[in-house]
Amino acid sequence: MDTSNSTLVILITGTSKGIGLALAEHYLKLGHVVYGCSRSEAAIDHDAYYHFALDVSDEKQVKSLFSAIRKQHKGLDVLINNAGVAAMNHAMLTPMDTVEKIFNVNVFASFLFCREAVKLMRKRPSGRIVNFSTVAVSFSLAGEAIYAASKSAVETLTRVLAKEFAEFNVTVNAIGPTPVQTDLIRNVPDDKIEQLLSQQSIKRLGEFADVINVTDFYIQPSSDFITGQVMYLGGA
């Protein structure tokens, strides 16, 4: 797998905005084929970009997305499991609907995409899966019980799937971003964000480029001995 010279087929979830959109634009700029999905219609107009408007936790819709990739490209090289939702709220005020929604998108959908992706990657010489955790896990942030718990599950999935998928030459790693200026944190009060940043070794918000740097590292051919790892930004 050569990220600079060969064309990869890359699937990124949650490409309508924020980090997912930035990742999709980055890999399109490098000349790769990018499949994206979100609940809304495509936010990118590019010859090498294919968009699916779907619910990432709907197994039938997700399977049809993978079926389309298999029929068009016979396989998949990279999955970036970016789609996620958050709800920052005191545990005593958190409705079960919210708990279900967060686990549906962050955990169940991540697993579903990993499972379907490895089926397409097994026919390639190698494959890469990058999942998304958060510094909220390592900081055990108050007010983010369900979000952090769901991302803890993603970290465990990452480590176990790394073992199961190694036989298919597929690595599974995760990135744990700090807050990045996206819709995910738009309702979090400034003082809460400041409090969080103060716990980091490097006390600033993350940039899209910080996230892209880590996904590039995981995807590059020489990272074929890196698996089951969670890399936190900012020194969390």
Added chain:
Amino acid sequence: MIFENNQIQTLIFQAIDELNALREEELIDKSPSTALYGQASPLDSVDLVNLLLSIEEFLEDEFDISFTIANEKAMSLKNSPFKSVASLTDYLTTELATADS
């Protein structure tokens, strides 16, 4: 969808062909008595996973059927359908007769 036993067996043999094409060790015999797991089987666990996934892909490509072979029912049956080509053939013929496409 109603399948004849021999149609399903042909699908399984197609999947065995795919495995054999990439195989460096002894080729897998295309026979109803070929064991799919256990000491008598020429398949390891990764081969078995690949075999089942290939069958699922053939079902989708040739018959437009989306079917998960290793479902809860299959995993909990007293007589495992994954013992041999014959037992998998019987299991799939029965299950696909009532499966939604």
